[in-house]
Amino acid sequence: MEITGLHKSFGDLEVLRGIDLSVSPGEVVCVIGPSGSGKSTLLRCVNLLEEPTSGTVTVAGAEVTDPDVDIDRVRRRIGMVFQSFNLFPHLTALGNLTIAQRRVLGRGKAEAEETARHNLRRVGLTDKESAYPAQLSGGQQQRVAIARALSMDPRLMLFDEPTSALDPELVGDVLAVMRTLADEGMTMLVVTHEMSFAREVADRVVFMDGGVIVEEGAPEQVVVEPRHARTRAFLARVLDPAAAELPAARDEESGTESGSGPGAQTAAETGPETGPETDARP
């Protein structure tokens, strides 16, 4: 996946100010940054839930920002997993996985169920296919949501705060599934406040602030030894008191103070605006 020169404005508010980012198959790239820095908008521009003001996004060789592109076809190559799982409550895990395949891809019942079972196995929920969402833990529901996205055979998976709604003890299972997917070759772009994810699962961490990428690199570099004052200020706010021990040296930013970026004071969206119907979009 390639993002080049991506800008997005809402009226006078310039939320993305020239993002260049590429993610390779099998790579997990984790985007961190303050509230309002444009992380969710970036994801939403990649799958065209928002139309970029300028710039290009290419997924699996198709330029999704090309005005002539078949948007529905391209979107099917992009799996999206949100903070809230958006499962249909009246359908079993299996039913949640088959409905979009049947409606969107036109798969027959047998093929949809076979694909669904395969993907429930991938997320470790083989024994839960008959369970309704209310009978599953939050972590299990999120794994069903991941399996549902996988059932559409995506080439790119986008995750927006996939573990934020989970009890801490349930986070690990979801992270393990995500790591496994990357090891299988999936391209994955993840927005998260989960620093353990950034440190332990990501191949690369991108720190965004004010609609730009301030710093990117290996987790041990960005999260443990950030180069920029803005990254350090952010990490100090979100990490535990151990953050105070972050190295103070190697500031390559010559005194730039932490910027909060456009709209940082605005309450950002805390969940998807899209319901399960979105995944089953015709």
Ligand SMILES: Nc1ncnc2c1ncn2[C@@H]1O[C@H](COP(=O)(O)OP(=O)(O)OP(=O)(O)O)[C@@H](O)[C@H]1O
């Ligand atoms: N549809 C919209 N119309 C107007 N402004 C928007 C819209 N969507 C997002 N914004 C604004 O864009 C800015 C960036 O929002 P975005 O949700 O991308 O930030 P974020 O980094 O994901 O924040 P958080 O970590 O709190 O989710 C915010 O100021 C937000 O209010």
